[in-house]
Amino acid sequence: GKDNDETGKKKKKKKKRRSSHQTSTSASSRDVEEFRDQETPVTLPLADAATEYYPGFAVRKWPDPVLRHVTSNVPASVEKRDLVVIAGKLEQTARSKGVTALAAQCCGIDASIIVLLPQNDVLEKTLLVNPRIVGRSPEANKVEYDEKCLTLQIMSKVWRDARVVVEYEDMDGKTHVLHAHGELARCLQHEIDHDRGILNLDLVESNLLLDEIWEIEGPTHAQRMEIARSRTISE
Structure with missing residues (x-):
């Protein structure tokens, strides 16, 4: 009897997807069920925002499907006063959250807009309209970062290009080119990924994802990881 009892107490260990550099998500089971049944993401047009x-603005949280929405480009006909208002609200939101960059997409706004706040006195506050990566350093020079996102409070190890060249328009419609390296390059890649509906978890190998993330992301993770790692260059 004793031997059988001890044998019965032995339980097969469940294989964990958890990585040592990740922590639990902030999404409750109720949140997961609510968003699971939501087929179409509810986005906010630029003018309404x-x-x-x-x-x-309120920052959307994973697994809200709006975070998977590919944003629309801002048309040349947009009212400048709308961009001024959006820029101010994005800056206010970014500062309140203690971050140096924020994509409008993270707030559920259907517009390709990113606000960059000063970083180590090397960058003025900048509003990037329709930002796109037009150049990247060689893939062999990619750098590994510990990266966290406001939309999903976990730390993930991701690989980013060491340098990127980003083209964008300002509020007057003038085109600018920004050459970035280091933290600024990482930051730009992260925010531009949001415009593509890509999250930093899409850069993580499937066996390193938390179980609660895999439960939702599993069916599409391989496809999204391919997009996230595609190193697309706009022409």
């Missing part, structure tokens, strides 16, 4: 009463 500009007329919202609140001084800042």
